[in-house]
Amino acid sequence: MEFVNRDIVSIKDFTRPELEYIFEKAKEIEEKGYSRSTLKGKRVGLLFYEPSTRTRMSFDTAAQTLGADTIWFAGVEGTSVMKGETLKDTIETVANYVDVIVMRHPFDGSARWAADVTTKRAKQGLKKVPIVNGGDGKNEHPTQTMLDLYSVQKTQGGIDGLEVALVGDLKYGRTTHSLSYALSMFDTRIDYVAPEALQIPAHVVSFLKQKGIAQTKYSRIEDVIETADVIYMTRIQKERFPDENEYNKVKGVFRIDKSLLSRAKPTMRLMHPLPRVDEIAVDADDDQRSYYFQQAGNGVPVRATLLALIMGAVE
Amino acid sequence: MEFVNRDIVSIKDFTRPELEYIFEKAKEIEEKGYSRSTLKGKRVGLLFYEPSTRTRMSFDTAAQTLGADTIWFAGVEGTSVMKGETLKDTIETVANYVDVIVMRHPFDGSARWAADVTTKRAKQGLKKVPIVNGGDGKNEHPTQTMLDLYSVQKTQGGIDGLEVALVGDLKYGRTTHSLSYALSMFDTRIDYVAPEALQIPAHVVSFLKQKGIAQTKYSRIEDVIETADVIYMTRIQKERFPDENEYNKVKGVFRIDKSLLSRAKPTMRLMHPLPRVDEIAVDADDDQRSYYFQQAGNGVPVRATLLALIMGAVE
Amino acid sequence: MEFVNRDIVSIKDFTRPELEYIFEKAKEIEEKGYSRSTLKGKRVGLLFYEPSTRTRMSFDTAAQTLGADTIWFAGVEGTSVMKGETLKDTIETVANYVDVIVMRHPFDGSARWAADVTTKRAKQGLKKVPIVNGGDGKNEHPTQTMLDLYSVQKTQGGIDGLEVALVGDLKYGRTTHSLSYALSMFDTRIDYVAPEALQIPAHVVSFLKQKGIAQTKYSRIEDVIETADVIYMTRIQKERFPDENEYNKVKGVFRIDKSLLSRAKPTMRLMHPLPRVDEIAVDADDDQRSYYFQQAGNGVPVRATLLALIMGAVE
Numbered sequence: 001m002e003f004v005n006r007d008i009v010s011i012k013d014f015t016r017p018e019l020e021y022i023f024e025k026a027k028e029i030e031e032k033g034y035s036r037s038t039l040k041g042k043r044v045g046l047l048f049y050e051p052s053t054r055t056r057m058s059f060d061t062a063a064q065t066l067g068a069d070t071i072w073f074a075g076v077e078g079t080s081v082m083k084g085e086t087l088k089d090t091i092e093t094v095a096n097y098v099d100v101i102v103m104r105h106p107f108d109g110s111a112r113w114a115a116d117v118t119t120k121r122a123k124q125g126l127k128k129v130p131i132v133n134g135g136d137g138k139n140e141h142p143t144q145t146m147l148d149l150y151s152v153q154k155t156q157g158g159i160d161g162l163e164v165a166l167v168g169d170l171k172y173g174r175t176t177h178s179l180s181y182a183l184s185m186f187d188t189r190i191d192y193v194a195p196e197a198l199q200i201p202a203h204v205v206s207f208l209k210q211k212g213i214a215q216t217k218y219s220r221i222e223d224v225i226e227t228a229d230v231i232y233m234t235r236i237q238k239e240r241f242p243d244e245n246e247y248n249k250v251k252g253v254f255r256i257d258k259s260l261l262s263r264a265k266p267t268m269r270l271m272h273p274l275p276r277v278d279e280i281a282v283d284a285d286d287d288q289r290s291y292y293f294q295q296a297g298n299g300v301p302v303r304a305t306l307l308a309l310i311m312g313a314v315e
Numbered sequence: 316m317e318f319v320n321r322d323i324v325s326i327k328d329f330t331r332p333e334l335e336y337i338f339e340k341a342k343e344i345e346e347k348g349y350s351r352s353t354l355k356g357k358r359v360g361l362l363f364y365e366p367s368t369r370t371r372m373s374f375d376t377a378a379q380t381l382g383a384d385t386i387w388f389a390g391v392e393g394t395s396v397m398k399g400e401t402l403k404d405t406i407e408t409v410a411n412y413v414d415v416i417v418m419r420h421p422f423d424g425s426a427r428w429a430a431d432v433t434t435k436r437a438k439q440g441l442k443k444v445p446i447v448n449g450g451d452g453k454n455e456h457p458t459q460t461m462l463d464l465y466s467v468q469k470t471q472g473g474i475d476g477l478e479v480a481l482v483g484d485l486k487y488g489r490t491t492h493s494l495s496y497a498l499s500m501f502d503t504r505i506d507y508v509a510p511e512a513l514q515i516p517a518h519v520v521s522f523l524k525q526k527g528i529a530q531t532k533y534s535r536i537e538d539v540i541e542t543a544d545v546i547y548m549t550r551i552q553k554e555r556f557p558d559e560n561e562y563n564k565v566k567g568v569f570r571i572d573k574s575l576l577s578r579a580k581p582t583m584r585l586m587h588p589l590p591r592v593d594e595i596a597v598d599a600d601d602d603q604r605s606y607y608f609q610q611a612g613n614g615v616p617v618r619a620t621l622l623a624l625i626m627g628a629v630e
Numbered sequence: 631m632e633f634v635n636r637d638i639v640s641i642k643d644f645t646r647p648e649l650e651y652i653f654e655k656a657k658e659i660e661e662k663g664y665s666r667s668t669l670k671g672k673r674v675g676l677l678f679y680e681p682s683t684r685t686r687m688s689f690d691t692a693a694q695t696l697g698a699d700t701i702w703f704a705g706v707e708g709t710s711v712m713k714g715e716t717l718k719d720t721i722e723t724v725a726n727y728v729d730v731i732v733m734r735h736p737f738d739g740s741a742r743w744a745a746d747v748t749t750k751r752a753k754q755g756l757k758k759v760p761i762v763n764g765g766d767g768k769n770e771h772p773t774q775t776m777l778d779l780y781s782v783q784k785t786q787g788g789i790d791g792l793e794v795a796l797v798g799d800l801k802y803g804r805t806t807h808s809l810s811y812a813l814s815m816f817d818t819r820i821d822y823v824a825p826e827a828l829q830i831p832a833h834v835v836s837f838l839k840q841k842g843i844a845q846t847k848y849s850r851i852e853d854v855i856e857t858a859d860v861i862y863m864t865r866i867q868k869e870r871f872p873d874e875n876e877y878n879k880v881k882g883v884f885r886i887d888k889s890l891l892s893r894a895k896p897t898m899r900l901m902h903p904l905p906r907v908d909e910i911a912v913d914a915d916d917d918q919r920s921y922y923f924q925q926a927g928n929g930v931p932v933r934a935t936l937l938a939l940i941m942g943a944v945e
Contacts, residue, residue: 036356041666043694045687054408057360057386061412064358064384069694071687073704074388085905088912089923093684093904096927097691124916126924274408275400282403286439293404294441297411351671369723372675372701376727379673379699389703589723590715597718601754608719609756612726 003309005122007115008132011142011178016185023150025314026301034304036067038313045098046072047090048134049105054274054296055134055144059102062303066313071097091117095129099311102132108139130310138174144273145178147302151295152230155269159183165191165224168234168254168279170200175273176234180204189214191224195250198236221256225263231256233272233279233292257281264289271295318624320437322430323447326457326493331500338465340629341616349619351382353628360413361387362405363449364420369589369611370449370459374417377618381628386412406432410444414626417447423454445625453489459588460493462617466610467545470584474498480506480539483549483569483594485515490588491549495519504529506539510565513551536571540578546571548587548594548607572596579604586610633939635752637745638762641772641808646815653780655944656931664934666697668943675728676702677720678764679711679735684904684926685764685774689732692933696943701727721747725759729941732762738769760940768804774903775808777932781925782860785899789813795821795854798864798884798909800830805903806864810834819844821854825880828866851886855893861886863902863909863922887911894919901925 001018044063048056056074063070087105091114094101103114111133122128135141153159164183166176170192180200183190190213192200199217208215218224224231233256238247261270261284272280272292284290308314316333359378363371371389378385402420406429409416418429426448437443450456468474479498481491485507495515498505505528507515514532523530533539539546548571553562576585576599587595587607599605623629631648674693678686686704693700711720717735721744724731733744741763752758765771783789794813796806800822810830813820820843822830829847838845848854854861863886868877891900891914902910902922914920938944 034356041664043691053388053405057388057409057412060386061358064386071690071694073683073687084907086912089905092915092923093926094687096923097687097930120916275404277399282401285407286435293407293411296408300412349671368703372703372724372727375701376673379701590719592714597716600722601750608722608726611723615727 004312005128005130006310007111007119007130008142008306008310009111009115010133010140011145011182014142019146019149019182019185022146022302022305022309023153025309026150026305027154029305030301034065036065038308039063039066039068039311042068042100042311042313043098044068044070044307045094045101046070046134047094047101047103048072048074049076049103050135051075052104052135055104055299058296058299059132059134059303062300062307065300065304066308068307087114088117092121095121095126098129100130100132100307102134104134104136106137108137111136111140132306132310138172140178141174142178143299143303143306144175145182146306147295147299148175148179148232148271148273149182150302151269151271151291151298154298155291156229156267159186159188161187162229163189163191163224163227164230164232165193165218165228166200166232166234167193167221167256169198169236169250170194170234171198172237173234176200176232177204179232180208184208184211184213191216191218191228193218193221193224193254195219195253197246198250221254221260225260226265228264229268231264231268231270233270233276235272235275235277235279255279255281256284258283258287261287261289319627320443320445321625322426322434322445323457323621323625324426324430325448325455326460326497329457334461334464334497334500337461337617337620337624338468340624341465341620342469344620345616349380351380353623354378354381354383354626357383357415357626357628358413359383359385359622360409360416361385361449362409362416362418363387363389364391364418365450366390367419367450370419370614373611373614374447374449374618377615377622380615380619381623383622402429403432407436410436410441413444415445415447415622417449419449419451421452423452426451426455447621447625453487455493456489457493458614458618458621459490460497461621462610462614463490463494463547463586463588464497465617466584466586466606466613469613470606471544471582474501474503476502477544478504478506478539478542479545479547480508480533480543481515481547481549482508482536482571484513484551484565485509485549486513487552488549491515491547492519494547495523499523499526499528506531506533506543508533508536508539508569510534510568512561513565536569536575540575541580543579544583546579546583546585548585548591550587550590550592550594570594570596571599573598573602576602576604634942635758635760636940637741637749637760638772638936638940639741639745640763640770641775641812644772649776649779649812649815652776652932652935652939653783655939656780656935657784659935660931664695666695668938669693669696669698669941672698672730672941672943673728674698674700674937675724675731676700676764677724677731677733678702678704679706679733680765681705682734682765685734685929688926688929689762689764689933692930692937695930695934696938698937717744718747722751725751725756728759730760730762730937732764734764734766736767738767741766741770762936762940768802770808771804772808773929773933773936774805775812776936777925777929778805778809778862778901778903779812780932781899781901781921781928784928785921786859786897789816789818791817792859793819793821793854793857794860794862795823795848795858796830796862796864797823797851797886799828799866799880800824800864801828802867803864806830806862807834809862810838814838814841814843821846821848821858823848823851823854823884825849825883827876828880851884851890855890856895858894859898861894861898861900863900863906865902865905865907865909885909885911886914888913888917891917891919
């Protein structure tokens with residue numbers, strides 16, 4: 001298992017033992033506490049070409065807890081991008097300032113491209129600067145998937161044998177595709193709960209089938225509420241729809257509230273990548289099964305662990 | 316006197332002994348110097364939903380002087396708010412990342428609401444994250460009032476027995492309402508100098524009357540220039556006016572310059588919450604009585620003291 | 631040679647021995663490594679009224695490597711400037727929070743004005759806060775010139791005796807004017823390669839002539855490619871042109887690619903202040919002569935050295 005200088009671009013680049021290793025280290029960091037000497041003198045660049053306060057702040061926190069410094073921008077307003085600078089040039093430049101680059105960019109594949117740039121740079125004798133994908137368009141957001149999976153393991157004591165229901169926009173949401181893939185490395189059963197037009201794509205189903213994962217499609221939350229160990233709600237994202245009419249038809253249909261939630265197992269945990277709009281009613285927040293805010297908090301130990309591993313500060 | 320985990324929402328939540336205690340500690344911190352070990356390993360979230368570079372930088376400085384880390388955003392552009400996230404959800408999320416939240420928000424009462432959210436969170440067994448109100452709409456900005464009062468005490472050697480003149484927009488300006496309230500805890504005499512349409516509201520006068528404070532309304536700065544110990548100028552804020560015509564009528568009338576200032580007592584100090592536009596002429600800046608820039612500087616020891624007190628790092 | 635509390639406003643304020651001293655210290659810092667105790671407890675304010683992610687991040691990095699804290703804003707959106715605050719008042723206020731102010735501002739002469747404000751402040755018994763000009767409109771960007779010159783010295787082993795070609799927009803580009811001036815302190819030969827309409831202004835030529843510098847104008851890169859020790863490309867900046875037609879005429883004419891570059895001496899180094907648009911073809915990036923990204927990286931040791939010198943942390 002080699003993490004030093006590794007780019008974190010796609011969840012598909014990781015094996016089950018690697019994920020388990022990351023989770024073990026993240027658990028250790030939560031139990032033993034963060035040490036500010038771990039990444040002292042290191043610097044993390046947070047290049048957010050697209051809005052994402054949650055992800056940026058979570059990475060900033062993760063870096064700070066281990067004593068790293070950060071430099072950042074959020075939004076292209078006020079960057080050289082506005083003067084026509086390419087992603088390559090920005091990466092080549094910022095690589096001089098930092099030890100790791102975390103980036104969010106609206107284009108699919110941009111993180112891989114950036115990783116190639118710093119890999120080529122390393123071949124010319126300069127320091128390799130690993131790239132952490134903080135979301136590349138509709139493509140991937142691997143550290144979100146890791147914290148999701150870490151949250152499942154942390155709350156259920158393990159992942160094998162669980163029934164996980166994915167609810168909402170399963171067609172356009174990159175989150176559920178990545179999570180499906182990650183869950184398929186474990187012995188899990190997956191429920192897809194979505195309106196027909198937004199069901200999980202065939203390529204995901206086909207991939208998981210080859211791995212022997214039991215998958216069932218449902219059209220109502222009621223069908224899974226009593227059996228699921230984890231329900232993973234997703235927002236129906238207006239901006240992912242080509243057509244606003246399609247959005248309006250499904251908006252608000254797949255929704256969970258306190259009453260519905262009370263029918264679930266006491267050990268079930270309700271998760272959500274956030275931000276939510278109204279797919280989880282606010283009256284559900286106080287239920288012990290509601291875990292989405294703590295789930296967001298799990299981003300800190302998971303991301304801190306990743307930063308430490310790729311900078312070679314934790315073995 | 317209990318400060319640990321306390322929310323700083325309104326100046327009205329504080330007693331005179333509490334304010335005097337904060338000022339005593341702030342004075343100590345100014346005299347003995349800041350220690351970076353005080354808040355080492357702590358993190359402050361600066362959530363500025365509304366522009367305020369001065370307040371944000373002042374809090375950032377205050378946190379840094381004591382060794383705390385900060386994470387921040389300024390403006391809703393680039394935040395989950397744009398995707399429909401509620402204040403509650405942002406607070407619930409960010410509470411996972413930080414030890415204290417300082418927030419500025421355009422809605423009156425938003426700071427209290429946020430404080431309720433983190434209090435409820437604490438009741439569920441999670442860490443209490445105190446809220447510091449950095450300005451909630453037209454409502455309150457308690458740390459501004461504290462630094463104002465600290466500036467009065469610091470320059471005059473005490474607050475009892477002083478005549479303080481409040482000048483400018485006394486109707487719409489939250490600053491002067493809060494300062495009037497705070498001054499009423501001391502044995503002070505207050506002059507309200509404003510055009511009739513912008514005079515201090517009846518509810519303020521009535522409240523202070525019950526406390527036995529001597530209050531007089533004036534329509535010209537000349538009426539108070541020779542007797543006041545402190546003159547507190549305020550900007551006539553265009554954005555607070557429902558009608559631009561009303562703004563244009565009064566703009567620039569209530570103005571102080573070097574010549575007028577020279578008639579004041581040598582020990583008088585001219586204050587202003589900043590930014591100023593033209594209510595204080597630039598030629599007044601060099602007068603020893605002009606104190607507004609140093610007043611802004613007093614935000615650092617006062618805010619550092621508050622952060623240390625509510626995080627339990629200073630007794 | 632006195633650097634403590636010195637404002638860094640114009641490259642013209644520096645003598646050759648001073649520049650050589652800065653470069654010697656920057657080299658030392660690169661060789662011995664940065665010490666985080668150098669500026670521990672100091673704070674740098676980065677006031678960027680105009681977009682410049684590269685310069686801001688480079689200064690932020692420089693400050694952090696020496697252990698200083700930073701506070702910053704980028705763009706006037708969200709600042710008191712929008713409420714009508716003058717530069718003077720912002721400087722007077724921020725001077726309370728920090729030990730040094732680095733600023734970028736769209737107005738020519740703004741950095742000198744800010745320096746005058748903090749100098750006057752110091753005469754009133756307050757701490758002098760040095761101003762570092764991070765670009766004031768079309769006027770100056772002295773730390774860019776310093777890192778350019780440092781890059782020349784670092785790659786060529788010295789500056790005397792070199793032939794330096796300046797290419798591109800030599801009329802509107804402040805970068806090449808400042809660099810010409812700086813090069814004139816050394817025994818150099820300067821080639822100006824530009825279309826007639828964008829040639830170097832007479833006042834620059836006249837100034838350098840008095841200093842005995844050999845200067846020649848060229849209209850093609852081919853004329854200098856085989857003899858130059860350094861080729862300094864510049865972007866033809868659309869925003870500096872009064873007329874878009876003028877821009878379109880020259881755009882893309884002065885361009886260098888791998889094939890043309892291969893005709894240069896192996897020790898020649900190709901530089902650029904960045905961002906580039908298409909004046910250097912991407913296929914040139916891998917050539918050993920291409921130095922522009924490493925040049926940007928030299929901003930860190932040069933700026934760190936300057937910050938340390940003006941705060942009296944390095945002798």
